[in-house]
Amino acid sequence: MARVYADVNQNMPRAYWDYDSVNISEPRLLFPSLCACWGLLDNYEVVRKIGRGKYSEVFEGINVVNYQKCVIKVLKPVKKKKIKREIKILQNLAGGPNIVALLDVVRDSQSKTPSLIFEYVNNTDFRSLYPKFNDFDVRYYIFELLKALDFCHSKGIMHRDVKPHNVMIDHENRKLRLIDWGLAEFYHPGTEYNVRVASRYFKGPELLVDFQEYDYSLDMWSLGAMFASMIFRKEPFFHGNSNSDQLVKIAKVLGTDELFDYLDKYEIELDAQYDDILGRFQRKPWHSFVTSDNQRFVSNEAIDFLDKLLRYDHQERLTAKEAMGHPYFNPIRDEANLQAYMNGAPGVV
Template sequence: MSGRPRTTSFAEGNKQPLNPPLGGMKISSDRSGKDGSKVTTVVATPGQGPDRPQEVSYTDTKVIGNGSFGVVYQAKLCETNELVAIKKVLQDKRFKNRELQIMRKLEHCNIVKLKYFFYSSGDKPPDVPCNMSIFLATQQKDEVYLNLVLEYIPETVYKVARHYSKSKQTIPISFIKLYMYQLFRSLAYIHSMGICHRDIKPQNLLLDPETGILKLCDFGSAKHLVKGELNVSYICSRYYRAPELIFGAIDYTTRIDVWSAGCVLAELLLGQPIFPGDSGVDQLVEIIKVLGTPTKDQIKEMNPNYTEFKFPQIKSHPWQQVFRARTPPEAIELVARLLEYTPSVRITPLEACAHPFFNELREPGTRLPSGNEFPPLFNFTGHELSIQPSLNNILIPLGMQSNQNQAEGGPTQDSSASGAGATLDHAADNPALTNASGSAVA
C-alpha cells in the first residue's frame, strides 16, 4: 500500500525555535540487570503535565518497526514491568517537533498515550543494519533524536482485517461497530481541538485484544489546522485520501479525516479497500466509479482554484450494489454520509457516533459474539459532551443519563452497561479466532 513520503513532523514551515534548548538528553548509563539484560536509563519528561524530568529505566529493547520517519522499538519499563513503544525520530534542533507538541495536548481513552519523551544523540552506530556509506552520511555527532515513549498496544485493525481476509471471512459486524465507534469518538475529540490527524488508516488503529479497546496512533502527520493557513495537499495514505486532496486543495478542513474513516468502514464491510488506486490520478478514477463524476459545484467546494473540468461523465453506482447483500442498511447509509464529495456535507465524527448503525452498542446487555462485554464506550468527559450537546441524549444510553448528570468533570460509565475486562478472540496468533467468530459472520 502506497503512502506519501515522510521525513519529520515539523514540515510545512512550522518554524518555531526550540526553546528551551534540548533538555532531557539521554544519560549514557547502560548497565546489566539482575538477569543479565541490558538496562538503559534516561532523563525523560512526562508526556502530560509540567516539565519535571525524571530518570526512567527500560530494558528488553527490540526493533518492531522502521520507515522514513525513524525507528520504533518495544521495551519494558523497569519500575513497572510495563511494555512501551519507543518511537525514535530525527529532530531538527532549530524547530519544535509538531508530533510532540500535539501529543502532549491529547488525553483520551481512544488515543495512544504519550508516557514520556527524551532526546538522544546520534553518535552511536545505527539501530538497524545499514552499510557504512549510509552510516557515515546519516550518523553525525551533532544529530539529535526525539524519542516518544508510548503505551504499547499489540494489534492493529489492519492485522485483524488481514487475518479475516486470509480466512475468507469478513469481520463480524459487532466488531466493526465497536472499532468504528471508538475511531469516531477519538476523531471528535481531536477535531474539537482543531487537530487533524491526516493519516487515518487501519494500520494506525491500535487494538488491545484483551479489552477490545481501540486507540488512534501515529500523529506524525497531524497538524493544528488554522483557517487561512495553507497546508500541503500531498498528505494521507493513498487509499484513504480525500478527493479534495487529490484536487490539490491546500485549505482543507478536518473533514479529510472523516473521508478516511469512511474508507476504513467501507473496507471492513467489504473485506478489501473500496478505492484501491494505483496512483493519485487512478485514485480519483476509483472514487468516480462509485460516486460518479463530481459536478462543477462539488469540485469548486473541494478546491476553488481547480479549473480543469474535463472528466468523463459517469453516473454514481448505487451503494446497495457496492456492498454484499447482507450488509446492514444502516452501515451502508453511514458510509454514504461519510463519503461525500463536498467536505461540509460529510457528517461530523460525533454525528457518526450518534448514527443508528451504532444503536446496538447503546442497548443494555449487548455483548460481543463471544459473550464478552464491550469495553467502556460512554465514559464521556465534560469536554466531549460540550462538542455537540444536542447529540448527548442519543450518545448516552437512557439508563446512564442520570449518572452522567451527577458526574463532575468527567462522567464515568456504569460498569453494568459495558465492562472493560472483555476478551476479543481475534489476536493474530489465537487459534480460537475462527471458532469464536465463525457463526457470527454474515
C-alpha cells in the same frame, strides 16, 4: 471553514497551539515535573523491531525501571518543528479517549536522535484481524475510533493520516488506540494546508484536487474509506496506483457529474493531467458492492452511514460527533448488549 470546533485554537492561549515555542530541556534530576525535559534513555531497552515508516522506526521496548512494556518510536532526521508539533499535539491530547499515550521523550546524547515512548498495545495486524470481525465488531471499533476523532477535533487538531495501520486494536481486551500523530496539525480557519498528507488510499478528494483550506472533515473521509473496506470486504476500497488515479477510482464510484459540482462550488480548477484520464462515470449505487461474502455486514443503516461519510463536498460529511449519533451504532449504545460484548460475547445486532 469547519462546521464544528472552528475556533477552538483561537480561544486557547498561544502556548497551546504554537508548537514552535516548545522547548525541551536537559533532564532535571530535582523536581522533574516542573519542566518539559528529555527523559533518561537508559530507562528503556529495545526488545524487537515492530514497524517502520517514512519518518520513524518503531520498536517494542521495556522500561527497565518498572518492567512495563512500551513502544519506542525512533524519529528519523526531520525538521525540529515537525518533532515539536507531534510532541505538543500528544501532550494536548493526553488522557483523551482511545488516544495513544505518550509516556516519555528521550534522545541519544551522542546522535541527538529523539525517541518518543508510548504505551504498548497488543495489536493484531488489521490484515489478519479484520477478516475475523463480525458485524458487531465493526460497529464497535468504528465507534471507538470516532471517540478518538471527536476528541482530537474538539481540541482543535486534525489527525490527517487515519488508516488501518494507525489504528491499533487489542481485540482480546476490546481496546483501540489511534496512533501516529506525526502528520497531525492544529486547525485554524482560512489557513491553507499542505495537501501532501494522508496515505493514498485514504486521501480525501480535497487533497487530490489541491484544495488547501481543508479541515477536520478530511479525517471523516479517511474513516469512511476504512469503513467501506471493512463492510464490503475490499481492502483498500479505493485502490489507486497514483494520486491522480486515486481520484479516478473515487469518481468511478461517486460519479463525475458530482465531482464537477464540487469543483464548481469551491471554484477549484482541476489539473490538466485529468483531461486524458478522468472520462465520464455514472454514480454507482452502494448496493452494487454487496456480495454473498459481505452481505452480513451491509445493513441499510451501514449504507446510509457510509453514504454520509464518502461525500466529495467536505462540508456535507458527518462530523465525528454526528457520526456517533447515527442509528448504525444503536446496538453499541444498548448498555446491556455492550456489556455482554465487553465480557466476551459476540454482541447482538
